[in-house]
Amino acid sequence: MSFELKDLKEHNSDLLNLLTQHLPDMLWVKDLNGIYSYANKAICDNLLMAKDTQEPIGKGDVFFAMREREAHKDKPDWHTFGELCFNSDQVVIDNDEPMKFEEYGNIKGKLVYLEVYKAPFYDKNGKTIGTVGAGRDITKLKTMQLDLEKNLKLLEDQRQMLEYQANHDSLTNLPNRVLFMDRLEQSIEVSKRNNKLTAVIFMDLDHFKEINDSLGHNIGDKVLVEASLRMREKMRKSDTLSRLGGDEFCVILNDLEHINNISEIIQHGMDVFKKPFIIDNSTLHVSMSVGVSVYPYDGTNANELLKNADAAMYKAKELGRNTFSFYDEEMTKKAFEKVFLETELRKAFKNDELLVYYQPQINALTNKMVGMEALARWQHSTMGFIMPSRFIPLAENNGMIIELDRIIMKKSITQFASWRKNYQYEGKLSINLTIKQIETNDLITFIKETITEADVPFNRIEFEVTESQIMNDPESSIAALKEISKLGISLAIDDFGTGYSSLSYLKKLPIHKLKVDKSFIDNLPHDAEDAAISKTVINLCENLNLQVIAEGVETDEQKKFLLENNCNYIQGYLFSRPLSVEDMQEYLSNS
Numbered sequence: 274m275s276f277e278l279k280d281l282k283e284h285n286s287d288l289l290n291l292l293t294q295h296l297p298d299m300l301w302v303k304d305l306n307g308i309y310s311y312a313n314k315a316i317c318d319n320l321l322m323a324k325d326t327q328e329p330i331g332k333g334d335v336f337f338a339m340r341e342r343e344a345h346k347d348k349p350d351w352h353t354f355g356e357l358c359f360n361s362d363q364v365v366i367d368n369d370e371p372m373k374f375e376e377y378g379n380i381k382g383k384l385v386y387l388e389v390y391k392a393p394f395y396d397k398n399g400k401t402i403g404t405v406g407a408g409r410d411i412t413k414l415k416t417m418q419l420d421l422e423k424n425l426k427l428l429e430d431q432r433q434m435l436e437y438q439a440n441h442d443s444l445t446n447l448p449n450r451v452l453f454m455d456r457l458e459q460s461i462e463v464s465k466r467n468n469k470l471t472a473v474i475f476m477d478l479d480h481f482k483e484i485n486d487s488l489g490h491n492i493g494d495k496v497l498v499e500a501s502l503r504m505r506e507k508m509r510k511s512d513t514l515s516r517l518g519g520d521e522f523c524v525i526l527n528d529l530e531h532i533n534n535i536s537e538i539i540q541h542g543m544d545v546f547k548k549p550f551i552i553d554n555s556t557l558h559v560s561m562s563v564g565v566s567v568y569p570y571d572g573t574n575a576n577e578l579l580k581n582a583d584a585a586m587y588k589a590k591e592l593g594r595n596t597f598s599f600y601d602e603e604m605t606k607k608a609f610e611k612v613f614l615e616t617e618l619r620k621a622f623k624n625d626e627l628l629v630y631y632q633p634q635i636n637a638l639t640n641k642m643v644g645m646e647a648l649a650r651w652q653h654s655t656m657g658f659i660m661p662s663r664f665i666p667l668a669e670n671n672g673m674i675i676e677l678d679r680i681i682m683k684k685s686i687t688q689f690a691s692w693r694k695n696y697q698y699e700g701k702l703s704i705n706l707t708i709k710q711i712e713t714n715d716l717i718t719f720i721k722e723t724i725t726e727a728d729v730p731f732n733r734i735e736f737e738v739t740e741s742q743i744m745n746d747p748e749s750s751i752a753a754l755k756e757i758s759k760l761g762i763s764l765a766i767d768d769f770g771t772g773y774s775s776l777s778y779l780k781k782l783p784i785h786k787l788k789v790d791k792s793f794i795d796n797l798p799h800d801a802e803d804a805a806i807s808k809t810v811i812n813l814c815e816n817l818n819l820q821v822i823a824e825g826v827e828t829d830e831q832k833k834f835l836l837e838n839n840c841n842y843i844q845g846y847l848f849s850r851p852l853s854v855e856d857m858q859e860y861l862s863n864s
Contacts, residue, residue: 294326297409299387302394304403307333307362319410320380320387345382362404365391369401376408377415386415442516444494445501453515453523457575460513460527461568470529471568474539475582476504479560479594480745481520486712487746488555495552496559503545522561523579532567539563539597562589563597571600587611614667617653622676626652629685630851633860634703634822637836637843642864644701644735646844647685648851649677669707678710683723686734688854690727696861703735703765708742711753720760731761737788739767751781758783765822769810779817787814789840791825798834811840 293300299316303309309329317323321337329337361374371392377384389408393401440452448456457473464471478500485493501516504524508514513525526538543561550557564586572578585600592598621627627649634644651659668674682704689702710716724731736757743750743766754764765786789810793803807823814821823835826845835843852860 299408300406301329302403302405303333303362305366305401307335309333310403316408320408322381341379345379361389361391362406365393365404366401369393375411375415384412385410386412445498445516447501447522448513448515450515450517453513453517453525454575454579456513457525457578460525461573461575461578463527464568467528469527470532471578472526472529472532472535473566473568473578473582474524474526474535474542475564475566475579475586476522476524476542476561477563477586477590478520479562479590481559483745484557484559487749488552492552492555496550496557499550499552500546500559500561504542507541507545523582529567535565535567536597539565543595543597560595562586562594564589564600565597566600611667614659614664615671615673617656618651618664618668618673618677621651621653622673622680624654626654627677627680627684628652628853629681629688630853631685631857632844632851633849634700634842634844635848636841637832638841640848642700642860643842644703645689645857646703646737646851647681647689647705649681649705650851669709672709674707675710675713678705678707679719681705682720686723686727686729689733690729692858692861693729693733696858698861699733701733701735701763702729703737705767706736706738708738708745708750711738711750716753717756717760720757720762724760732763735763735765735786737765737767740769743782747781751783755783765820784819786820786822788844789821789823791845794823794825794831794845797831804834807835807840808838811835811838815839 293313296313297315299320300311300313301309301316302311309332312321312323312326312329314326317326317329321329321334322341323329323337361372361376365372371390374389374391375386376389377386379385387408388411389406391404391406394403394405396402440449441447442449457471460471463469478496481493481496484496497516497520501514501522504514504522508524509526511527513527515523515525517523524542526535529535543563546560550559564582564584566572566578566581566585568578571581581600585598588598588600589596628651630648630650631645632648633642634646635641636643649661649665651661651664653659665674665677668677685702685704692698724734738750738754758764763785764783765788766782766784767788768790769787787810789807793806793810796803797807798804811821813819820842821840822842822844823831823840824844826832826835826843826847828847831845832843832847835841849860
């Protein structure tokens with residue numbers, strides 16, 4: 274069977290019309306003004322909401338857009354395809370080439386995404402007379418894509434948040450130790466390549482624990498935040514400020530030419546602490562101690578530099594705080610000794626290596642012993658005799674002083690009870706009491722039980738407290754000492770004259786005795802200032818009806834001066850060094 278040419282054209286036209294009208298993709302032809310000359314069923318039903326395929330002919334997209342708006346007056350924020358698609362028609366005409374677009378708009382109350390292909394439409398002479406286009410609904414695919422992108426964004430945000438949290442301090446938002454060490458290693462590598470210096474500045478706030486203990490951790494946290502903000506102000510952008518933990522901060526100084534630059538930078542940083550901290554109506558004077566190590570002189574890796582800067586910081590503490598110190602090898606030795614002694618001191622508690630020595634307190638008018646002071650000593654199993662100047666500060670810094678105090682208290686009171694019984698000794702036993710011990714909640718209970726168990730009268734015991742420690746928090750110290758005084762125990766202020774206590778607090782303290790510090794006795798009677806201070810303290814005691822005792826008396830000249838100025842009670846090498854239990858028993862036998 275054969276077709277005529279006319280029949281074939283009609284057949285092809287019918288076939289083309291059948292295909293275009295039943296394809297799910299939208300097809301259309303527009304003129305240069307955006308007026309439809311052809312629209313298939315898919316675009317009429319799904320985009321234009323036309324009555325049939327003939328309605329769009331001679332009309333533009335704006336006609337159908339306005340009709341859609343009329344149908345949804347309650348949705349003024351909607352935008353339709355008809356208000357947008359003409360723009361892309363013009364882009365295709367201007368570029369004179371086929372182009373792909375992604376368009377979206379509201380159709381029947383729903384947001385719909387279309388993937389659209391448009392191309393110029395030419396006449397038989399090649400002149401552009403409009404555009405042809407095809408589009409398909411990709412809403413489901415686009416929704417999936419948007420959801421995936423949203424979820425990926427959430428995951429990325431969470432990853433970044435977790436990474437930030439892992440590398441930053443939650444309180445100050447400064448880099449933490451992990452990030453600090455990474456940046457320090459990088460800085461070392463850069464310095465190595467460029468033949469420059471890198472400095473590690475280790476900073477510790479002075480007496481910060483006292484702020485936490487007296488005002489609370491909430492105030493302490495605000496101090497840390499304020500301190501970090503102030504330190505940031507004085508830093509170069511290239512440097513890294515980090516909070517390692519607690520009240521410890523560290524700075525990496527990069528790209529340094531000379532060591533001489535470091536001191537100036539540090540001093541600028543310390544200057545920001547001269548202005549008081551105003552925290553919740555509390556005025557706080559905060560300072561810091563600073564240690565410095567420098568690459569390559571004090572270490573070739575991050576761990577060495579940080580360790581050595583830490584050691585230098587402790588040297589600054591020893592120098593009186595509120596200062597800075599550079600690292601040297603001697604500091605390393607001291608740091609190792611500190612760690613070793615701390616470990617050995619803990620063993621000493623378990624192995625009963627702590628001893629009590631007793632130094633007589635003498636009435637210089639009669640040369641008779643009126644009391645004795647209990648002094649801690651350490652007999653190490655291999656290192657031998659360790660003086661208190663080495664282990665007492667260590668115990669105070671790491672909190673072991675409370676246990677140490679109680680060991681000495683228990684041993685000395687028990688021994689004192691034995692001497693009272695065997696030698697009919699009626700003097701007093703004087704025991705040092707640290708401020709950390711006073712701050713414990715069960716001190717009064719421990720004192721009562723220890724003295725009662727030893728069967729010693731409470732009025733035969735005397736506690737010595739250091740003036741400088743009392744003045745750190747005089748109000749709470751007064752309250753605690755009053756509770757001790759109510760037991761009948763007498764109280765003495767040790768090292769008087771070194772802690773700058775005011776007379777108003779001295780009047781409030783429930784004390785019975787002042788001890789003139791050895792530093793004022795050493796140069797008597799030749800030093801006029803020491804002589805004046807000693808006389809003043811003695812007169813003060815007379816006026817306040819307090820006993821006075823001078824410690825560190827070593828010469829007859831000192832003794833004579835003190836007696837002439839009405840200080841009869843003396844303690845020092847002139848009469849006796851601190852004695853072991855055996856030597857004190859011999860001393861009692863000969864008294």
